[in-house]
Amino acid sequence: MAVFDQIENVENMNGIVPENKEAINRQSLKDKLLSYKRTPGSLIVMILVLLAAGITIAALAFLLVHILVNGVPYLNADLFSWIYTSDNVSVVPAMINTVIMTGISLLLAIPFGIGSAIYLVEYAGKGNKLVRVIRITAETLTGIPSIVYGLFGMLFFITALHWKFSILAGGCTLAIMVLPVILRTTEEALMAVPDSFREGSFGLGAGKLRTIFKIILPAAVPGILSGIILATGRIVGETAALIYTAGTVAAIPSDLFSSGRTLAVHMYVLSNEGLHVNQAYATAVVLLVLVILINALSSYLAKKIQKV
DSSP, X not given: OHHHHHHHHHHHHTTOOHHHHHHHHHHHHHHHHHHHHHOHHHHHHHXXXXXXXXXXXXXXXXXXXXHHHHHGGGOOTGGGOSSOOTTTOOSHHHHHHHHXXXXXXXXXXXXXXXXXXXXXXXISOTTOHHHHHHHHHHHHHHTSOHHHHHHHHIIIIIIISOOOSOHHXXXXXXXXXXXXXXXXXXXXXXXXXXXXXXXXXXXXXXXHHHHIIIIIHHHTHHHHHHHHHHHHHHHHTOOHHHHHHTOOOOSOOSSTTSOOOOHHHHHHHHHHHSSOHHHHHHHHHHHHHHHHHHHHHHHHHHXXXXXX
């Protein structure tokens, strides 16, 4: 109670008494309206921003409701059978393949992406021509259609390396595809860390490597995590690149050189056949839940890393 009394005394000393708070709020609203009257362009921009936000939220809500309404009624025990058949069209093999594919892709892309970003921000000199070339290349690779990556993976991993249609070929192709996303987001996150963090660490006698891993990377974890989540979403939802590299076999792979389909490919095949459209919607629900669980796990791990 003493703390609240002190806060109230401070507010009274500053002239902010409870009776005047409503008047201050009304005055601020009046000032905002007057500012919009003086600059009508700001009012138009604010309305457009609110309209865009409303349309985005409405589209997302419609999409979620449409998927849940059409998919949840068809979630049954047969859909989660261990072995796929043409009758039950089980999603279990596709779920396992999706997790394996995501793990392989992130395991390859995260170290190279974060390591490259550390070099570009912390070690490469400012104005370095190589840095500019790498950034332009990464931005260009981000915009290349996924089917082009699929054709590259087929020609390189399957034709040249003789890996055949396999989980490993699909994972390596997806790792190349999401590498620029992780690199650019990590680079921006590292650049957002204030230089005072680096200067303070160097002033206390820490070396370059210790400063990066103990000071800079923990501070940049939220930005790095956002890149990893974006990459995960692209991996889980990818179809074109995997059809050309991993194949469409609906079975649990015996090893990394076995063919297999992910949930996104499974949903595409079911909807394309036209015989199991309802089960395709149910697969979409499973895919949505899986993405939410992966993102929640990523956020949990990021919080643990920040605490450490």
